Amino acid sequence: xxxxxxxxxxxxxxxxxxxxxxxxxxxxxxxxxxxxxxxxxxxxxxxxxxxxxxxxxxxxxxxxxxxxxxxxxxxxxxxxxxxxxxxxxxxxxxxxxxxxxxxxxxxxxxxxxxxxxxxxxxxxxxxxxxxxxxxxxxxxxxxxxxxxxxxxxxxxxxxxxxxxxxxxxxxxxxxxxxxxxxxxxxxxxxxxxxxxxxxxxxxxxxxxxxxxxxxxxxxxxxxxxxxxxxxxxxxxxxxxxxxxxxxxxxxxxxxxxxxxxxxxxxxxxxxxxxxxxxxxxxxxxxxxxxxxxxxxxxxxxxxxxxxxxxxxxxxxxxxxxxxxxxxxxxxxxxxxxxxxxxxxxxxxxxxxxxxxxxxxxxxxxxxxxxxxxxxxxxxxxxxxxxxxxxxxxxxxxxxxxxxxxxxxxxxxxxxxxxxxxxxxxxxxxxxxxxxxxxxxxxxxxxxxxxxxxxxxxxxxxxxxxxxxxxxxxxxxxxxxxxxxxxxxxxxxxxxxxxxxxxxxxxxxxxxxxxxxxxxxxxxxxxxxxxxxxxxxxxxxxxxxxxxxxxxxxxxxxxxxxxxxxxxxxxxxxxxxxxxxxxxxxxxxxxxxxxxxxxxxxxxxxxxxxxxxxxxxxxxxxxxxxxxxxxxxxxxxxxxxxxxxxxxxxxxxxxxxxxxxxxxxxxxxxxxxxxxxxxxxxxxxxxxxxxxxxxxxxxxxxxxxxxxxxxxxxxxxxxxxxxxxxxxxxxxxxxxxxxxxxxxxxxxxxxxxxxxxxxxxxxxxxxxxxxxxxxxxxxxxxxxxxxxxxxxxxxxxxxxxxxxxxxxxxxxxxxxxxxxxxxxxxxxxxxxxxxxxxxxxxxxxxxxxxxxxxxxxxxxxxxxxxxxxxxxxxxxxxxxxxxxxxxxxxxxxxxxxxxxxxxxxxxxxx
Numbered sequence: 001x002x003x004x005x006x007x008x009x010x011x012x013x014x015x016x017x018x019x020x021x022x023x024x025x026x027x028x029x030x031x032x033x034x035x036x037x038x039x040x041x042x043x044x045x046x047x048x049x050x051x052x053x054x055x056x057x058x059x060x061x062x063x064x065x066x067x068x069x070x071x072x073x074x075x076x077x078x079x080x081x082x083x084x085x086x087x088x089x090x091x092x093x094x095x096x097x098x099x100x101x102x103x104x105x106x107x108x109x110x111x112x113x114x115x116x117x118x119x120x121x122x123x124x125x126x127x128x129x130x131x132x133x134x135x136x137x138x139x140x141x142x143x144x145x146x147x148x149x150x151x152x153x154x155x156x157x158x159x160x161x162x163x164x165x166x167x168x169x170x171x172x173x174x175x176x177x178x179x180x181x182x183x184x185x186x187x188x189x190x191x192x193x194x195x196x197x198x199x200x201x202x203x204x205x206x207x208x209x210x211x212x213x214x215x216x217x218x219x220x221x222x223x224x225x226x227x228x229x230x231x232x233x234x235x236x237x238x239x240x241x242x243x244x245x246x247x248x249x250x251x252x253x254x255x256x257x258x259x260x261x262x263x264x265x266x267x268x269x270x271x272x273x274x275x276x277x278x279x280x281x282x283x284x285x286x287x288x289x290x291x292x293x294x295x296x297x298x299x300x301x302x303x304x305x306x307x308x309x310x311x312x313x314x315x316x317x318x319x320x321x322x323x324x325x326x327x328x329x330x331x332x333x334x335x336x337x338x339x340x341x342x343x344x345x346x347x348x349x350x351x352x353x354x355x356x357x358x359x360x361x362x363x364x365x366x367x368x369x370x371x372x373x374x375x376x377x378x379x380x381x382x383x384x385x386x387x388x389x390x391x392x393x394x395x396x397x398x399x400x401x402x403x404x405x406x407x408x409x410x411x412x413x414x415x416x417x418x419x420x421x422x423x424x425x426x427x428x429x430x431x432x433x434x435x436x437x438x439x440x441x442x443x444x445x446x447x448x449x450x451x452x453x454x455x456x457x458x459x460x461x462x463x464x465x466x467x468x469x470x471x472x473x474x475x476x477x478x479x480x481x482x483x484x485x486x487x488x489x490x491x492x493x494x495x496x497x498x499x500x501x502x503x504x505x506x507x508x509x510x511x512x513x514x515x516x517x518x519x520x521x522x523x524x525x526x527x528x529x530x531x532x533x534x535x536x537x538x539x540x541x542x543x544x545x546x547x548x549x550x551x552x553x554x555x556x557x558x559x560x561x562x563x564x565x566x567x568x569x570x571x572x573x574x575x576x577x578x579x580x581x582x583x584x585x586x587x588x589x590x591x592x593x594x595x596x597x598x599x600x601x602x603x604x605x606x607x608x609x610x611x612x613x614x615x616x617x618x619x620x621x622x623x624x625x626x627x628x629x630x631x632x633x634x635x636x637x638x639x640x641x642x643x644x645x646x647x648x649x650x651x652x653x654x655x656x657x658x659x660x661x662x663x664x665x666x667x668x669x670x671x672x673x674x675x676x677x678x679x680x681x682x683x684x685x686x687x688x689x690x691x692x693x694x695x696x697x698x699x700x701x702x703x704x705x706x707x708x709x710x711x712x713x714x715x716x717x718x719x720x721x722x723x724x725x726x727x728x729x730x731x732x733x734x735x736x737x738x739x740x741x742x743x744x745x746x747x748x749x750x751x752x753x754x755x756x757x758x759x760x761x762x763x764x765x766x767x768x769x770x771x772x773x774x775x776x777x778x779x780x781x782x783x784x785x786x787x788x789x790x791x792x793x794x795x796x797x798x799x800x801x802x803x804x805x806x807x808x809x810x811x812x813x814x815x816x817x818x819x820x821x822x823x824x825x826x827x828x829x830x831x832x833x834x835x836x837x838x839x840x841x842x843x844x845x846x847x848x849x850x851x852x853x854x855x856x857x858x859x860x861x862x863x864x865x866x867x868x869x870x871x872x873x874x875x876x877x878x879x880x881x882x883x884x885x886x887x888x889x890x891x892x893x894x895x896x897x898x899x900x901x902x903x904x905x906x907x908x909x
Contacts, residue, residue: 023438028080032096074681090138098147133645215255256286287442297340404454420517541584564588579608611641631662647682683718703734719754755786789824821894
């Protein structure tokens with residue numbers, strides 16, 4: 001088994017995250033072993049697990065995916081992109097099958113087949129796309145690709161864009177030339193494969209994992225050490241390769257190099273002391289480094305003792321016992337003395353201190369040591385135990401995706417410790433910052449800086465083990481009276497009491513532990529438990545595939561409007577700096593029909609950098625909805641989102657480029673952009689690619705390629721994909737004609753809410769005489785109710801021929817008028833002409849009935865439209881009523897239809 005790898009680092013000017021914290025790190029780690037159609041790779045998931053552990057220890061927030069199919073790969077990448085919104089360093093690691101085609105490197109999910117020339121663009125994911133998205137959202141990018149394994153090609157050529165590229169003889173990954181500030185590292189030379197290893201990890205990944213955590217080793221030195229070790233482990237059969245144009249340094253682990261000692265200490269004693277406790281303050285060092293203390297100058301007028309051991313220049317004293325060192329004067333006539341000592345860390349750093357003993361007649365004699373208890377005969381006296389500090393437990397709560405949460409003010413005011421603290425432990429899914437800078441386990445924090453401590457839970461929600469973690473009530477976050485109790489006499493944690501009829505909701509808890517830097521017999525930790533939850537605005541109003549969301553999202557008609565309005569307004573008020581809450585509030589307002597306020601929030605979200613808000617604004621400019629129509633203004637809004645990897649923006653921009661709407665037509669660039677959206681799982685993009693290759697209007701006609709994209713969309717339960725695939729089977733385009741399967745696809749799409757699948761089903765049934773008129777009329781009516789102009793027109797035509805199926809004498813007029821109101825090209829034109837042939841009194845009666853349903857008093861329903869009727873119509877419409885009774889009926893029915901909250905999200909793409 002063979003493998004190869006690549007590391008890419010792009011160093012860009014450092015930027016601060018939105019919440020003012022620098023140094024955030026986010027990583028995507030993927031390992032694919034269980035391939036269904038290609039050779040299995042036993043080490044890939046092991047490699048991913050090992051790298052995940054290493055990166056978490058290096059302070060990365062890690063998104064892990066293993067044995068991912070294409071849809072799982074898309075979802076995992078989307079989850080990773082969501083973590084990059086405020087990051088400085090973005091890292092991507094991939095272990096599994098990958099191929100190079102046309103100068104691009106593609107990773108392959110476990111369900112890839114690569115059986116035909118059309119499979120690569122549907123089944124694979126272009127690594128260059130991911131790196132571009134990372135580059136837009138972080139200041140430094142790293143890619144580690146241990147992926148050039150056995151050649152998985154099952155075909156000799158594949159489509160990439162508009163070109164068909166031969167792949168015979170291709171091995172390994174394509175060489176990527178380094179840009180300025182970029183480092184590229186392969187586990188072996190480009191276009192070659194590398195050894196997979198026999199110890200559960202590839203030689204390169206295993207070595208990298210061992211070396212990456214060495215503190216304060218610059219990456220180029222690190223890679224040099226890794227290269228030498230891989231050569232050694234493979235007996236020279238594999239040589240990692242790199243090309244560098246870095247202009248700044250990078251470290252996977254940067255350890256604080258602090259050594260804190262008391263450089264000068266003066267001990268004042270009265271004349272003729274018998275012994276002097278020097279009380280040398282224990283040294284403090286970051287990273288739990290081992291310390292060695294030795295004396296470099298002994299006293300001239302006495303000796304040093306540690307217990308019953310006399311110290312010499314060769315003596316080594318442990319840091320936790322330095323306070324016990326005693327000075328015994330040689331005589332009562334001592335006039336003063338000096339002791340010098342040196343503290344050295346295991347990394348070689350050292351510092352020196354001085355203790356001066358000054359004889360002062362005014363000094364108070366040191367208190368003699370007194371036993372803490374009554375001493376029985378033969379017992380050794382022991383000093384009285386000082387009062388021990390109490391542990392502090394802190395309870396916090398934080399919604400994911402709202403940045404770094406501050407310590408409760410009550411803790412800072414009433415229970416702040418003194419001295420130095422050490423970050424002893426942090427949950428791997430939690431990042432800690434102090435004074436705007438990320439800190440790592442082992443780092444030291446000044447106690448007075450605890451007010452500057454911030455904690456950020458990762459965007460990942462609940463793991464299986466999280467449900468077993470109790471929610472603790474320790475420190476009240478908002479005490480009702482008096483001072484919050486910030487300490488306890490023991491480490492006991494009491495559960496929060498709940499009403500008897502309620503089941504305990506247990507959000508995941510992330511834990512951070514701070515310890516006093518000075519070691520004591522009974523250290524008093526500060527344990528911070530952060531209860532993590534998803535804001536209700538996210539669960540109620542997030543949008544699918546939003547790269548800046550934290551939840552899966554809901555389609556517009558699935559939003560619970562009253563709840564979403566309350567939750568999102570509260571979220572905007574509480575977190576005015578979080579742009580996604582503004583956007584989600586705008587979605588709720590739009591769903592309510594409050595378009596003016598929705599537009600205000602939409603603009604605010606766009607100005608704050610929310611790319612999906614910019615996308616929606618662009619769509620409004622394209623159609624002239626709520627704003628003046630200006631397709632050119634939409635383009636930069638789409639471009640901003642496309643760079644970030646937002647598939648909606650990519651699709652909209654690509655479609656504009658292909659059609660020339662608001663921008664000069666560029667079909668190749670447009671199709672490539674739409675392909676990027678499809679690569680991320682956007683089924684509308686798949687549908688567009690399918691229809692373009694099916695029609696041949698802008699690209700070369702290719703029915704087999706069209707079938708591939710449309711089938712992929714249909715397999716993902718996209719109703720438009722189902723309908724397009726049904727049309728192919730109905731007409732025999734690129735497939736064997738199969739009207740039965742076509743009807744099955746139309747019916748499935750109809751049942752899932754497609755607006756005109758029922759009409760297609762009805763037309764097919766009429767043509768093949770497979771259903772009765774009553775069933776067919778109901779399919780047409782359903783399509784009309786969903787906003788299909790042709791469905792309304794064909795329903796009216798059918799009812800004209802089958803008058804017994806009419807619900808009432810005015811149904812035909814209503815259907816024609818509804819078709820007209822949808823303003824859909826030929827269908828509405830034909831309906832308008834047909835409506836003109838309906839008796840005027842019938843149309844008039846339907847106008848009056850519509851006004852009556854709207855709550856207006858129009859008197860007798862006689863079909864005659866006088867001033868009273870038209871005044872009522874103007875009141876309902878909010879504008880002057882049309883003079884033509886057919887147009888007036890259409891406007892009233894359209895307003896009535898909108899108020900039923902139809903699935904507008906289903907109309908068009």
